[in-house]
Amino acid sequence: xxxxxxxxxxxxxxxxxxxxxxxxxxxxxxxxxxxxxxxxxxxxxxxxxxxxxxxxxxxxxxxxxxxxxxxxxxxxxxxxxxxxxxxxxxxxxxxxxxxxxxxxxxxxxxxxxxxxxxxxxxxxxxxxxxxxxxxxxxxxxxxxxxxxxxxxxxxxxxxxxxxxxx
Ligand code: NI
Numbered sequence: 001x002x003x004x005x006x007x008x009x010x011x012x013x014x015x016x017x018x019x020x021x022x023x024x025x026x027x028x029x030x031x032x033x034x035x036x037x038x039x040x041x042x043x044x045x046x047x048x049x050x051x052x053x054x055x056x057x058x059x060x061x062x063x064x065x066x067x068x069x070x071x072x073x074x075x076x077x078x079x080x081x082x083x084x085x086x087x088x089x090x091x092x093x094x095x096x097x098x099x100x101x102x103x104x105x106x107x108x109x110x111x112x113x114x115x116x117x118x119x120x121x122x123x124x125x126x127x128x129x130x131x132x133x134x135x136x137x138x139x140x141x142x143x144x145x146x147x148x149x150x151x152x153x154x155x156x157x158x159x160x161x162x163x164x165x166x
Contacts (some may be wrong), residue, residue, distance in 0.1 A: 001031035003039045004050040008013040009095045010161075018053045019134055021074050021113070030072040030115055033058040042093045044131045046138030049094050057135035061128045063157050076112040079121065081105035090134055098160050101143035101152070104133045121141050 036046035042065045046057040064129040084106040111121040
């Protein structure tokens with residue numbers, strides 16, 4: 001398995017809507033995503049971030065605390081969102097150096113296919129809920145910038161683009 005290069009925004013592949021996996025074998029992709037996420041180091045990574053436009057992401061919200069719990073999430077659906085929302089700073093491995101204050105549902109119920117092909121469903125709370133919504137957005141071609149009010153979006157994007165090599 002391999003650590004793959006992570007695309008940085010505004011690479012157009014980060015704005016693409018990804019295709020469903022269906023029954024395809026994504027075990028190598030999943031292993032590469034996990035290797036790349038841990039190496040970054042990060043707690044979530046979506047397939048389009050390594051240039052694969054399929055609806056797959058990985059997350060592990062506890063490994064940095066010493067308790068690895070990798071999840072491979074294939075063809076996810078957010079089947080419920082809490083009315084209650086929270087706003088918190090989010091980084092993204094594809095937008096290095098930027099923290100964006102994004103409003104998200106506090107809790108969600110997520111359904112997905114696991115690597116064994118089983119459809120599973122779980123209620124996510126706290127950081128796991130935020131991380132899953134962030135990674136899910138990548139599958140629809142959305143990054144944190146796209147979740148900001150226009151004034152905040154403009155200022156943050158300008159600051160980020162000023163630092164890009166031209
Ligand atoms: Ni991200």
